[in-house]
Amino acid sequence: MAPLPPGVYFMVSFSRDQWYRAFMFTLTFLLYASFHLSRKPLSIVKGELHRLCPVTPSQPPDNHTHCGWAPFDQENYQQLLGALDYAFLCAYAVGMYLSGIIGERLPIRLYLTCGMLASGAFTALFGLGYFYDVHSLGFYMVAQILNGLVQTTGWPSVVTCLGNWFGKGRRGLILGLWNSHTSMGNILGSLIAGYWVSSCWGLSFVVPGAVVATMGLVCFLFLVEHPRDIACTAMLAAHPKACENNTQRFRLQKSVRNDPKSKSLDPEMQLLLPSDGRRPVQQNHVVILPAEGGAAISFLGALRIPGVVEFSLCLLFAKLVSYTFLFWLPLYITSVDHLDAQRAGELSTLFDVGGIFGGVLAGVVSDRLEKRAATCGLMLLLAVPTLCVFSTVSRAGLEATVAMLLLTGALVSGPYALITTAVSTDLGTHKSLKGNAHALATVTAIIDGTGSVGAALGPLLAGLISPSGWSKVFDMLVCADACALLFLTRLIHKELSCPRLPATDQSPLKEQ
Known part of the structure; x- marks a missing residue:
């Protein structure tokens, strides 16, 4: 028998479960990267909406070619641009609390698809103001508010889906790698918006909007919410009595559940890649169905989970710092280094590159x-x-x-990435829930919704403070970072005073 080609050998070295996990990892990565891709254009276009150029009496300003786009060509342009950021982020913060509760009660695939299609439409709507020569502040504010509301469908949905597919074995590493979608989306959004910002800034919004809507269709066609929704393997087909109602779902017998060796069959504990680098044992696609009748957790019930309040408040200030950089960094670079809007947007992507390394490092260390x-x-x-x-x-x-x-991107984005992914997933599966599988989206929405309050305050404060000097903005960011650290002191003390947990329980939050 001839040896297998190297490529084929690599493909068959992974089990069916691992291929599905890799696919869901990649799909949810791309879905949420497209959300962030659509949030970045405004920060890139700010330098074009208000240009710092002289106006002479013989050559009155023209909204298309000279000193900006009305109404952002006035002296209070920083406050007006800050108001746009605030409108989006306030709507996002309010909507996030509702989104987690709604998301627990609707099919994730359909909920996320509708949100992405709507987000694509409202992102493009902002850009249509350029083509239809709209100069009303209210138009742009409404577009931002609607976009902020529909974008809240994204985060609870993708985190819940990923939490269903991956267990605790290497959650920090896997989610740290996965969370680089934030930085990747920001980078792509900066490059796409920067390409058209000087020639036709309307396309800086229309093209990202089309990307988000297209990814919404991909979500509808391919997203699998839970491993139990996948058909059984050929071995299960050999035992048709084990399958249920043409969906071929399989429930482990009690004897198998009690067998210590059966842990290797549990897809929730299986790693994305084999840890020893060798060919893994081929496993049947066995799915453990959750207990029936688990009701969705209430908002107050989720708040009572140990650690939720502290991490939520910490994220409020951590996200304040991160989103201030997200929305104001290109304009800061334009002011300090005297670069045009396109060059400043490209340079600002380095903050997101640092954020990728920071998120992965935080996951590995934790x-x-x-x-x-x-x-x-x-x-x-x-x-x-x-x-x-x-x-x-x-x-x-x-x-x-x-x-x-x-450096700043790594240190600012690391804690933000860890809290919104691994920590949220740990708390959403806390032992106090007693197996309730309906809590992850609610917990995720509470933590990220509270963080979004800070995300709304940061750009607003930056817009109000920046006229008095950028150094004052950085003083505000330092204070916010110190407050984020302050809210974690009790949890840090508890972790450092407790003995190291056994390898079977990766999360110190379980012991709180």
Whole structure:
């Protein structure tokens, strides 16, 4: 018998379960990256909506070619642009609390598909203001508010779906890698919006809107909410009595559940890739159906889960810092380094590149130490002096700006990424829930919704403070980072005072 080609050998070395997990990992990554791709254009276009150019009496300003786009061509342009950010983020924060509760009670695939199609439409609507020569602040505010509301369908849905497919074995690493979709979406959004920002800024919104809507159709066609929704393998087909109602779902017998060796068959504990690098044992696609009749958790019930309040408040201030950079960094670079809108947008992507490394590093360290809060606390502590010197060092030249963007991106985005992914999933499957599988989206929405309040306040405060100097904006960011660290002190103390947990329970939150 001839040896298998290397490519085929690689493909068959993974079980069917692992291929499905890899596919769901990639699909949810791309789905949420498209959400962030559609949020970035406004920060890129800000420099075009108000250009710092002189106006002479003999050459009156023209909205299309000179000093900006009315009504953002006035002296209070920073407040008006900040109001657009605030409208989107306030709607997002309010909608997030409702979205988790609604998402627990609707099919995730249909809920997410409708949200992505609507988000694509409202993102494009903002850009249509360019083509139809709209100069009403109310038009752009309404477009931002509607987009903020529908975008809340994304995060609880994708986190719940991913939590269904992956167990606790390497949750920090896997979700740290997965959470790089935030930075990847920001980078792609910056590049796409920057391509048209100087020639036709309306396309900077229409094209990302089309991308989000297209990914919504992909979600409808391919997203699988839970492993139990996948048909059985050929071995199960050999035992047709084990399948139910043409869906071929299989329930493990009690004797198998009680067998310690059967843990290897549990798809919730199976890793995405084999840890020893060798060919894994081929496993049957066995799905454990959850207990029937589990009711969705209430809002107050989710708040009583140990750690939810502390991490929610921590994320409020951590997200305040992150979203201030997200919405105002290109304009800051334009002011400090005197670059045009396109160059400033491209340079701002370095903050997101640093965020990718920060999110992965936070996940790896928290898995190794088994201390989520302490990992977040360490990165927040290191971010304080970094933010203190950012404004001063970045004025020393382009090279210094590049270095500070990478370092700050890693330290700011690391805790934010860890809390919104691994921590939210840990708390959504907390032992106090006693197996209730309907809590993950609600817990995720509470944590990210509270964080979104900070995300709304950060850009608004930056718009109000920046006229008095960018150094004042960075003072505000330092204070916010210190507050985020303060809210974690009790959890950090509890983690450091407790002995190391056994390997079978990766999350220190379980012991609170």
